[in-house]
Amino acid sequence: MTPSVGARDLERRMADTLAMLSTPAVDVWVATASADGAPHLVPVSLAWVDERVVIAVEASSVTARNLGASGVARLAVGPTRDVVMIDAVLERTVDVTDGEELAKAYVDQADWDPRRSTGYVFLVLRPIRVQAWREANEIPGRTLMRDGSWLVERHDEGETA
Amino acid sequence: MTPSVGARDLERRMADTLAMLSTPAVDVWVATASADGAPHLVPVSLAWVDERVVIAVEASSVTARNLGASGVARLAVGPTRDVVMIDAVLERTVDVTDGEELAKAYVDQADWDPRRSTGYVFLVLRPIRVQAWREANEIPGRTLMRDGSWLVERHDEGETA
Numbered sequence: 001m002t003p004s005v006g007a008r009d010l011e012r013r014m015a016d017t018l019a020m021l022s023t024p025a026v027d028v029w030v031a032t033a034s035a036d037g038a039p040h041l042v043p044v045s046l047a048w049v050d051e052r053v054v055i056a057v058e059a060s061s062v063t064a065r066n067l068g069a070s071g072v073a074r075l076a077v078g079p080t081r082d083v084v085m086i087d088a089v090l091e092r093t094v095d096v097t098d099g100e101e102l103a104k105a106y107v108d109q110a111d112w113d114p115r116r117s118t119g120y121v122f123l124v125l126r127p128i129r130v131q132a133w134r135e136a137n138e139i140p141g142r143t144l145m146r147d148g149s150w151l152v153e154r155h156d157e158g159e160t161a
Numbered sequence: 162m163t164p165s166v167g168a169r170d171l172e173r174r175m176a177d178t179l180a181m182l183s184t185p186a187v188d189v190w191v192a193t194a195s196a197d198g199a200p201h202l203v204p205v206s207l208a209w210v211d212e213r214v215v216i217a218v219e220a221s222s223v224t225a226r227n228l229g230a231s232g233v234a235r236l237a238v239g240p241t242r243d244v245v246m247i248d249a250v251l252e253r254t255v256d257v258t259d260g261e262e263l264a265k266a267y268v269d270q271a272d273w274d275p276r277r278s279t280g281y282v283f284l285v286l287r288p289i290r291v292q293a294w295r296e297a298n299e300i301p302g303r304t305l306m307r308d309g310s311w312l313v314e315r316h317d318e319g320e321t322a
Contacts, residue, residue, distance in 0.1 A: 027241035031202035033194030037231050041192035041202065043241035070198050079240065080188035080204035 021048035025111035032066035045110040056114035088125035182209035186272040193227035217275035249286035
């Protein structure tokens with residue numbers, strides 16, 4: 001695992017992370033666990049809406065049930081050697097037919113419309129910790145958000161976190 | 162999520178799955194959970210040795226501790242739209258300096274040697290269920306292994322499962 005390039009600085013990682021989360025039709029790996037410690041993992045489409053990760057899953061799915069019970073998930077976006085890892089909490093669950101504004105934002109980024117299927121809900125996940133790294137040389141300084149607050153200046157909006 | 166190509170048949174998925182698991186320097190997403198239901202997820206290198214998924218992690222890592230306690234993991238190999246999902250159980254834990262044959266097999270496929278670091282163990286994971294799909298049209302027929310047995314003929318070795 002000899003790194004193929006030099007480590008990015010925090011500002012670069014921050015910009016790359018926000019760009020990745022905003023990519024059209026990007027997917028996210030969602031890891032959850034049942035109350036008795038059975039791990040679950042699925043890939044689903046992601047929308048990045050108002051600093052939240054929004055996914056759409058069947059209300060009866062293992063992911064929805066685990067998140068409803070535990071309230072926590074660990075998410076990964078990107079390939080294994082250019083990853084954004086997000087520890088998140090469930091902020092709210094919205095039936096896809098109930099939240100028009102949320103549905104519009106989701107459909108704008110994702111490449112499908114869950115309102116055309118039945119039984120789907122939006123899970124709105126609030127990031128608590130965000131880390132980004134490519135290879136072993138980027139493990140130091142990989143934390144971009146801690147306890148829900150960004151650690152680095154936001155150049156995309158001209159404001160500080 | 163309109164599928165871009167037709168669904169593969171089971172034999173094709175089986176061959177693709179074994180090829181993916183045998184790819185040099187391939188990575189695997191490893192989802193585990195703590196006893197109280199906190200999900201964990203990390204990307205690590207994978208070796209496919211004697212029908213087992215072998216990973217190398219620090220003995221003190223969350224992944225090693227979760228697996229040591231629960232014995233179960235859910236694994237994903239490949240990108241989100243060409244995925245092999247594996248539910249697996251921990252078969253054995255081997256200090257990287259103890260298992261020469263295992264270490265050789267691991268290093269042959271992975272692109273690093275954990276014996277050059279300290280505190281690493283091999284976790285040997287036995288697949289219980291294996292599923293492979295690319296897009297929504299491949300959800301039917303995605304199961305290739307159930308209860309530890311392959312459901313489709315193995316063309317790679319000229320034998321049936």
